[in-house]
Amino acid sequence: MNWILLVIAGLFEVGFASCLGKAKYTQGIEATYWYIGFFVCLTISMVLLVKATETLPIGTAYAVWTGIGAVGTVLVGIFIFKEPVDFWRVFFLSTLILSIVGLKFVSH
Structure with a gap:
């Protein structure tokens, strides 16, 4: 059960990083909403990580939490923010994913 909570916490980490990315390109009340989303995602992520x-x-x-956040944030950057995709970026992203999976399998 705690592995599931950890994955969800990692997804909320992606959420708070993405909210920061969106807030950077907005202003006024729209930026305020993105910052509120940031704090909500941050709080949920931290509570689940502690649990x-x-x-x-x-x-x-x-x-694992930071790895899920890193992988998810890179994918959001690629698909939402149109960040560049090249061989080395995909290669190192793949090694990060394999490392996360490896940690899950060697942990008791």
Whole structure:
């Protein structure tokens, strides 16, 4: 169950990073809404991370949480913000995904 919470926490990390990205391109009340989304996602992500670390090792949980956030944020950057895609970016993103999966399998 805590692995599921950890994955959801990682997805909310993607949410707060994405909200920051959107807020950067807006102003006024629209930017305020994106910043509110940032704080909501940040809070949910942190609460779920804390809950997940009650039974998971902190080193593993933190690495998986940041890894999910990093992979998700790169994918949002590519698909939403039209950031460039090249071989090396995809290669290192793939190694990060394999590392996250590997940590899951070697953790007890």
